[in-house]
Amino acid sequence: MRRMTEDNMKSAFAGESQAHMRYLIFAEKAEEEGFKNVARLFRAIAYAELVHATNHYNVLGMIRSTAENLQVAIDREIYEVNEMYPAYNAVAKLQEEKGAQRSTEWALQAEKIHAAMYQRAKQSVESSKDMPLGTIYICSVCGYTSEEEFDRCPICGATKEKVRKF
Ligand code: FE2
Ligand code: FE2
Numbered sequence: 001m002r003r004m005t006e007d008n009m010k011s012a013f014a015g016e017s018q019a020h021m022r023y024l025i026f027a028e029k030a031e032e033e034g035f036k037n038v039a040r041l042f043r044a045i046a047y048a049e050l051v052h053a054t055n056h057y058n059v060l061g062m063i064r065s066t067a068e069n070l071q072v073a074i075d076r077e078i079y080e081v082n083e084m085y086p087a088y089n090a091v092a093k094l095q096e097e098k099g100a101q102r103s104t105e106w107a108l109q110a111e112k113i114h115a116a117m118y119q120r121a122k123q124s125v126e127s128s129k130d131m132p133l134g135t136i137y138i139c140s141v142c143g144y145t146s147e148e149e150f151d152r153c154p155i156c157g158a159t160k161e162k163v164r165k166f
């Protein structure tokens with residue numbers, strides 16, 4: 001692909017990805033405020049942005065086999081754990097930005113678990129088997145990710161009602 005087109009596709013992928021996430025976040029808020037149809041509008045359009053992001057990503061040749069995709073996911077999670085979040089957290093501390101300190105710490109803790117889970121998935125997929133996996137529990141406050149049910153989130157202390165199951 002020619003360079004300017006490649007740069008444009010990457011930038012369009014980033015923009016659509018952020019729009020997708022932003023609309024899902026806005027949908028949650030609309031739901032909380034009792035605007036059910038507005039929430040549905042945000043979710044539907046978030047899905048259209050996912051389609052756009054997928055198409056740009058595909059044009060870039062970035063969609064590969066699941067084993068390769070898992071390696072990409074592992075590399076990114078490990079980068080976040082070892083470099084990105086420790087650096088962001090250090091700056092947040094230095095600048096006494098409490099909110100940023102907390103959100104980077106919460107993310108860092110969960111990304112460690114994500115990296116490990118993806119590693120396990122990759123091992124299974126490489127021997128042509130789906131991974132053995134039970135219910136996954138996610139804390140909706142901090143994103144803590146666990147394969148075991150918990151009463152209180154060990155990272156943020158949130159109670160059971162805050163857990164979402166997958
Ligand atoms: Fe779009
Ligand atoms: Fe993650």
Ligand code: FE2
Pocket residue numbers: 139140141142143144153154155156157158
């Ligand atoms: Fe939590």
